[in-house]
Amino acid sequence: MGHVEEISGLEVLNAGDCLYLLAGSCIGRVGFVVSGQPHVLPVNYTADRDGSVVFRTTAESILATVAGKPVAFEVDGFDERHRTGWSVCVHGIGREITDGDDPTARRLQELSVVTWAPGRRDRWFAVTPDMITGRRLPLDATASDFGWTPGVVG
Numbered sequence: 001m002g003h004v005e006e007i008s009g010l011e012v013l014n015a016g017d018c019l020y021l022l023a024g025s026c027i028g029r030v031g032f033v034v035s036g037q038p039h040v041l042p043v044n045y046t047a048d049r050d051g052s053v054v055f056r057t058t059a060e061s062i063l064a065t066v067a068g069k070p071v072a073f074e075v076d077g078f079d080e081r082h083r084t085g086w087s088v089c090v091h092g093i094g095r096e097i098t099d100g101d102d103p104t105a106r107r108l109q110e111l112s113v114v115t116w117a118p119g120r121r122d123r124w125f126a127v128t129p130d131m132i133t134g135r136r137l138p139l140d141a142t143a144s145d146f147g148w149t150p151g152v153v154g
Contacts (some may be wrong), residue, residue, distance in 0.1 A: 021088050022053070023049075025045075056113050058123060066127075068095070074089045094127055
């Protein structure tokens with residue numbers, strides 16, 4: 001369990017919690033910059049035990065430009081009824097592993113990445129983490145039925 005930030009009231013997740021949540025999902029978003037423009041695209045993914053994120057795309061996709069560039073990968077979850085949620089972000093460098101002949105690339109290609117988008121997705125990429133962070137919005141017992149927290153919304 002992490003600690004609660006005084007200013008935001010959000011729980012900062014520890015590395016173990018981040019890896020657990022990352023491994024438990026299959027859809028996330030890749031954030032990257034192309035020609036000075038930020039992009040955020042959803043992908044189906046899987047995560048390795050070290051937090052490496054693996055996804056597949058097409059050769060024509062703008063996602064194929066992430067190799068060798070800084071990437072932020074984000075995944076989240078929420079409970080609408082209880083107004084709680086969490087977010088995990090992996091910061092690292094994108095790497096194409098389609099033809100990777102090193103042990104790491106071979107290991108990552110053995111992971112199952114099932115894509116929901118139609119068509120061939122035969123370009124494999126990984127985001128190797130330099131940093132993994134996460135936060136959780138804890139259940140607030142003082143919130144009203146309308147989601148208003150006293151002192152926040154008047």
